[in-house]
Amino acid sequence: MSVTLTDIEAAAARLAGQALETPLLRNPALDERLGLTVLFKAETLQRVGAFKFRGAYNRLVQLSPAERQAGVVAFSSGNHAQGVALAARLLDMPAVIVMPSDAPQVKVAATRGYGAEVRFYDRLTESREAIAAELAQARGAIIVPAFDDPHIIAGQGTAGLELAAQAAALGLSLDAVVVPVSGGGLAAGVATAVKARSPATAIWGVEPKGFDDTRQSLAAGARQVLKPQGRTLCDSLESPFPGEITFPILQAHMAGVAVVDDAEVARAVRCAALDLKLVVEPGGAAGLAALLAGKISLRPGAVVAVILSGGNIDPALLAQILAEPAAS
């Protein structure tokens, strides 16, 4: 059940002409401030505003004609929902997305905008897994997991493949890659691709405070399931456990996991907007947050790629972060 470079290359071929090749951006002023060479992989500029389209499309395009007719079911409050909805529309198949009734209005609207049906559930009294399973059974539809699926992981890995090629085209050798971690689909895919191309590159994960299940699992040598005590600004990084498939890949490849708090994340969202001129959602800015907070071990002058994984931030939240006086 693992994922290989060949799987990721095959995914890249399937995604050609569908996913965008997102740019690898430089910011010399920030480099100077940090004493590093930083390359930003702007998955915020991917279709649906996040890397999630890559994995969703790679999964859905491999369904059989009969499976396509029955369609797909997914549960997600955010970017995976939009990725599945758009991929389903492009492949002309029905999609139902199970979303919490308190999901941000912009994400619900975007998911519906891509043509998916939305089925709401009550976060406190209902099980989204049960609802999705029921819907899938009733329709003969396939459930598309958010991360624990080899095709999803291979799809997300194409971001790493691009990143490695783009860095090589600049003549730069990557000392480290920093990637936000929730269930680990992006991290596992990117780690597999980057390590295949450049074995000496250190892969760093970043998790939000209170949701550092991957850090704890790596330390324990086995998957840990957290009982979250609260929320995080990083709504896209709230998974309480790494996946069954993603975890062994992360174990094989990760140099470590940094943990960032809400203040550090807000500072990164602000820095992205004002210095990089990029709109990045809190979870998408976790890697930058770790870098700005000095939580990634790097030699001076190191070349480090940071994946800005998504840009679907609530406008009111971005306005609030921008209106606050600069913390730094």
Added chain:
Amino acid sequence: MSVTLTDIEAAAARLAGQALETPLLRNPALDERLGLTVLFKAETLQRVGAFKFRGAYNRLVQLSPAERQAGVVAFSSGNHAQGVALAARLLDMPAVIVMPSDAPQVKVAATRGYGAEVRFYDRLTESREAIAAELAQARGAIIVPAFDDPHIIAGQGTAGLELAAQAAALGLSLDAVVVPVSGGGLAAGVATAVKARSPATAIWGVEPKGFDDTRQSLAAGARQVLKPQGRTLCDSLESPFPGEITFPILQAHMAGVAVVDDAEVARAVRCAALDLKLVVEPGGAAGLAALLAGKISLRPGAVVAVILSGGNIDPALLAQILAEPAAS
């Protein structure tokens, strides 16, 4: 005194390794909404957050050793100031920037951050030209104009050269290029480069309401000087007349000039942030504003490149625009 493709190519050679090659971005969802293929040239991602670095560096790098020692003087409330300040620092020469005392705080801070000295003046009672001339004479320094200089125009034109090459690499033939117009340095440079590469491409300028001096000058067949009655959200597009050098170039190449009002510009800044995930300042979003408002004549399905010329927006203003309910 005109500017040729050869001048722009020479400027591109001087800028290699100094200016960034900014990406040409796609957004399929917006394309679908507009019924167009839109390519965004993101000069927001250029050094100093705007195209202005290109022209400033191309001018300053051609100064003699003696001229470099005396340094440069410029007057600008914004992006030209930052472009000159950074170019001067990279070339190790002193720079004084004459700025209005009500210039956006972020722009003042950034200009100082690049090591330039800032001399404030009162917009209502003092002449920035007189102050700059006095400073230049006292120091034996060179005044770097914001737009009416062939080296500045050639430098800005490198954005058009890149754009044309990037579109060609995508296999796309440009029906139109849309560019914000203030004094006309960017528009003249881009028009020269694009027309040389692709003569059939229509070049459209965009000006803010109340500052449509170029539109009026083109209509009259001679440079008109406006007496502005008020302000515009587009602080970077407030020039009341086209340049002596830029105007004949614009006359030779422009298909027309669209005029956008503050509400249309605010809508474009919001669309850039929420749909494109890019932070764009009002003047930088003028081209997108004209496109969204349907003010550029285009056949359905046309391929149009829009230059997002700068991203140095005051965070409080961006917060305010984001916090307003969507107009569309």
